[in-house]
Amino acid sequence: MAMLEVNDIHTYYGNIHALKGISITVEEGEIVTLIGANGAGKTTTLRTISGLLTPREGSISYLGKDIVGTPAHKLVYERMAMVPEGRGVFAKLTVQENLEMGHFSREDKDGIARDLERVFTLFPRMKERRKQVAGTLSGGEQQMLATGRAMMSAPRLLMLDEPSMGLAPVLVDAVFDAIVEINKEGTTILLVEQNALMALSIANRGYVLQTGQIVLHDDAEKLKNNEMVQKAYLGVD
Amino acid sequence: MNKSITIKDIISKGLIAGVVILSLNVIGFITLLGERELITGWFSLGHVFLVATPMAVAYFTTKNMDYESKAKPIGVGFVIGAVSAIPSIILVFLETNTDLRQFLANVSPALTEFLTFGQGVVAGSFILLLFFAVMSALASFVGLLDKKIQHPLVTGVAWVLGIATFSEVLLIRIRDTFGRGVAKFIFEGETLNPIIALFIFLVAAGITLWWDQKGDGIKVTFAGFSPQKKKQLSKGRSLILMVVILFLPLLLGSYLTEVTNNVGIYILMGLGLNIVVGFAGLLDLGYVAFFAIGAYVMGVLTSEGALGLDIGFTFWTALPVAVLTAILFGIILGVPVLGMRGDYLAIVTLGFGEIIRVLAVSDVFKGTLGGAQGILQIPKPEFFGIRLVQPEQLYYVVLGGVLLAVFIATRLRDSRLGRQWMAMREDEDVAEAMGMNLVATKLMAFATGAAFSGLAGAIFASKLTSIFPHSFNLIISINVLALIIVGGVGSIPGVFAGALILVGLPELLREFAEFRMLIYGVLLIVMMLYKPEGFLPDERRKRESSTDEELSLAEN
Structure with a gap:
């Protein structure tokens, strides 16, 4: 059984039909990416899965449970975590305080200490800057912090919304390396990206979204070589 | 950051201060506070508020300006003060020649009397102009002073004004605690005795002067205390606070x-x-x-x-x-x-x-x-x-x-x-x-x-x-x-x-x-x-x- 099964969901913003039947499966241990242009519905899909939006039709099952209608804050306790678009660090809190917010859902002190060490190994810069106010970090560091904070809830499924947005190329590499590392340590990843090339280079499989629908679904390697994907998203003529 | 100042700046700043005073006059603020004498025979709360604006403007304008000799900023302060008096003087002349009360209820003969120091329109206006100019020049002068002198001076004045302003309340407490005689000695009616005012000024300024020189040393000694002693001290402070409460x-x-x-x-x-x-x-x-x-x-x-x-x-x-x-x-x-x-x-x-x-x-x-x-x-x-x-x-x-x-x-x-x-x-x-x-x-x-x-x-x-x-x-x-x-x-x-500040003070x-x-x-x-x-x-x-x-x- 797949870890996450999204089956034909339709999500609306008022009368706007944003998702017109999206179906996605994510197997345990995978990196799956959703790529597509602006307004294709990638973020809406993530927000629907994480419970911030409720689909009007369709079903979502996570770890075998139907989670449609489960509020976002409860899904954190089911060990599903999301790093929102635009990073969303608590700008006025320090790095340390941000990370503390991340393990809000947990009680196991030993596990928390272990995970904090893990985040600091993954992002050594966060250790250096633990006393610094998050709003003063660079964009890349904020992305690292947001990712690290999500990891503090010890998720089995980590969803990232546009982690490369607005970052310098060298930092994009660093962030993606960290994502691969997190995945190797056993966390399943669902990654939404506009930077299709980067996303496909680390993912196992990918879905291509267009105006609220999935137009393509294949192994990442194959998608990279797909003519349509190359034209539309990879800038290859 | 130092700035050079043009004549235009000086006049416009003076006029801004002047308009602020004018509006305080027109709404009746100054007349009302004019009835509240602070130091017997000297000045009232109204005077303080009247002259505070040009003084503040003069102080802040000249604080950061370039100057070759000290006369220049003081002169600038003087001009700002003089200019700021003009709107009020115009008001005085208007009031004496026409009846403005049907439009501006608070522009009354009492206001004119207050603004001209009871010296008649012409002489009074001149005094007002001079008063503003000299006080503003003084403010500029204070701004030039060394911090060592400026700080005690300002603190002393602030204490005198504070005590005089709260005289009503203080008077009752002093009378109840030390008896009528002491209260009468310090306050005449509800206003501060000039000699006592001078005394308060000297004490406040003196203590500030002493603290500025020695305070750092005391702070260093205090910082040098062992954590245990510090803890004791802070405990002692909390205890005193509790007893006071x-x-x-x-x-x-x-x-x-x-x-x-x-x-x-x-x-x-x-x-x-x-x-x-x-x-x-x-x-x-x-x-x-x-x-x-x-x-x-x-x-x-x-x-x-x-x-x-x-x-x-x-x-x-x-x-x-x-x-x-x-x-x-x-x-x-x-x-x-x-x-x-x-x-x-x-x-x-x-x-x-x-x-x-x-x-x-x-x-x-x-x-x-x-x-x-x-x-x-x-x-x-x-x-x-x-x-x-x-x-x-x-x-x-x-x-x-x-x-x-x-x-x-x-x-x-x-x-x-x-x-x-x-x-x-x-x-x-x-x-x-x-x-x-x-x-x-x-x-x-x-x-x-x-x-x-x-x-x-x-x-x-x-x-x-x-x-x-x-x-x-x-x-x-x-x-x-x-x-x-x-x-x-x-x-x-x-x-x-x-x-x-917002509930206690107004009471x-x-x-x-x-x-x-x-x-x-x-x-x-x-x-x-x-x-x-x-x-x-x-x-x-x-x-x-x-x-x-x-x-x-x-x-x-």
């Missing part, structure tokens, strides 16, 4: 204790609203509603008048009922506004506050709440058979409420719920993504805030023994919000500072009563420009209102 009514006397009680009730409300606005970041403008609910529950349950239910409630048994009712209404208000943020929330809560007040006035509940006539004959609290009638006795009821509220607020701030509030204030979506239940978090904030306000209302009703709907105006909500902002949003000590400065709102407005504008984080800001909030640059500097 406990015996405050003895120190203050009846009138000041009454003022303190009012401040205390505002502190109680401020602590509650601070949770809603400061901790949780929910802008609530209808906060007075819970205050009203607390007061009316207390009134209906305990009143010995016609409207009292007479079912055996005393102050102490009605108190929890009042608080619980307020909490219930806090939640009732909370539910419909769960999805709202910022401005929308402010408007809805504003409406809620008005609904409660209008219901209290309305005929619908006239039978139970008394309509516009309110509820009368609410008994004062009783404590082991003693009826607490005097302000000195009621002080302890208010004190109990405030201490309880401080304890709860502090514990909540540092609790898991406090962290939830903080995260929600920063970013609702991310807070939810961290596993926080926003619905419960918001409702807890509204409920806790309402509880404090309900408690304040209940004590208020019992203290006043009668309540009327018009006591629960929107202006109370605004006052409470303003005191939080002035003290520092999210800061518990800030609530105390804000309440003292003591009766002269300003008519212009209370004007002063509120000016104070808030100045605060936001120069000290946006408030007087006693919360550490974390301080970060929020400072710029990013400052932040990284402070943290590295």
Whole structure:
């Protein structure tokens, strides 16, 4: 059984039909990416899965449970975590305080200490800057912090919304390396990206979204070589 | 940063100061304060306010300017002062030749008399011009002085003005404590004796001078103490503070204790609203509603008048009922506004506050709440058979409420719920993504805030023994919000500072009563420009209102 099964969901913003039947499966241990242009519905899909939006039709099952209608804050306790678009660090809190917010859902002190060490190994810069106010970090560091904070809830499924947005190329590499590392340590990843090339280079499989629908679904390697994907998203003529 | 100054700058600054004075004259502020003499035979509060603006403008204009000789900035100050007198002089001439009172009620012969120092129009205007010019030049001169001299000088003047301004209150205390003779020696009527004023100035300036020289040394010695000794010292300080708080009514006397009680009730409300606005970041403008609910529950349950239910409630048994009712209404208000943020929330809560007040006035509940006539004959609290009638006795009821509220607020701030509030204030979506239940978090904030306000209302009703709907105006909500902002949003000590400044001071400065709102407005504008984080800001909030640059500097 797949870890996450999204089956034909339709999500609306008022009368706007944003998702017109999206179906996605994510197997345990995978990196799956959703790529597509602006307004294709990638973020809406993530927000629907994480419970911030409720689909009007369709079903979502996570770890075998139907989670449609489960509020976002409860899904954190089911060990599903999301790093929102635009990073969303608590700008006025320090790095340390941000990370503390991340393990809000947990009680196991030993596990928390272990995970904090893990985040600091993954992002050594966060250790250096633990006393610094998050709003003063660079964009890349904020992305690292947001990712690290999500990891503090010890998720089995980590969803990232546009982690490369607005970052310098060298930092994009660093962030993606960290994502691969997190995945190797056993966390399943669902990654939404506009930077299709980067996303496909680390993912196992990918879905291509267009105006609220999935137009393509294949192994990442194959998608990279797909003519349509190359034209539309990879800038290859 | 040094700037060169052109003639145009000087004239325009002088005119700005002049227009400010002109408007103070026209609204009657100066005339009113002119009646309040500060130092016998010398000057009144009106004079201080009259000349404060050009002096401040002159001081700040010349402080950073380039100059070859000291004469230049002093000259600039002189010109600014002279120019700033012109609008007032024009006003004087207009007043003597035409009757302006039908348009400007406060432009009266009394004002002219005051502005011309009773010396006739021509000579008086000249004196006024000279007075402004010399005082402004003096301000510029003080700005040039070495910090070592400037600081004691300014402190001394501030002390004299402060003591003279609060003479009314001080007089009573001094008379009660040291006897009539001492009071008469210091104050003539309500004004300060010039010799005593000089003495105060010298003492204040002297102490400041001494502290500036030796203070650093003492601080270093203190810093050198062992942690144990420091702990002892801070313990000693807390002990002294506790004793002072406990015996405050003895120190203050009846009138000041009454003022303190009012401040205390505002502190109680401020602590509650601070949770809603400061901790949780929910802008609530209808906060007075819970205050009203607390007061009316207390009134209906305990009143010995016609409207009292007479079912055996005393102050102490009605108190929890009042608080619980307020909490219930806090939640009732909370539910419909769960999805709202910022401005929308402010408007809805504003409406809620008005609904409660209008219901209290309305005929619908006239039978139970008394309509516009309110509820009368609410008994004062009783404590082991003693009826607490005097302000000195009621002080302890208010004190109990405030201490309880401080304890709860502090514990909540540092609790898991406090962290939830903080995260929600920063970013609702991310807070939810961290596993926080926003619905419960918001409702807890509204409920806790309402509880404090309900408690304040209940004590208020019992203290006043009668309540009327018009006591629960929107202006109370605004006052409470303003005191939080002035003290520092999210800061518990800030609530105390804000309440003292916005509720305590106006009670003591009766002269300003008519212009209370004007002063509120000016104070808030100045605060936001120069000290946006408030007087006693919360550490974390301080970060929020400072710029990013400052932040990284402070943290590295």
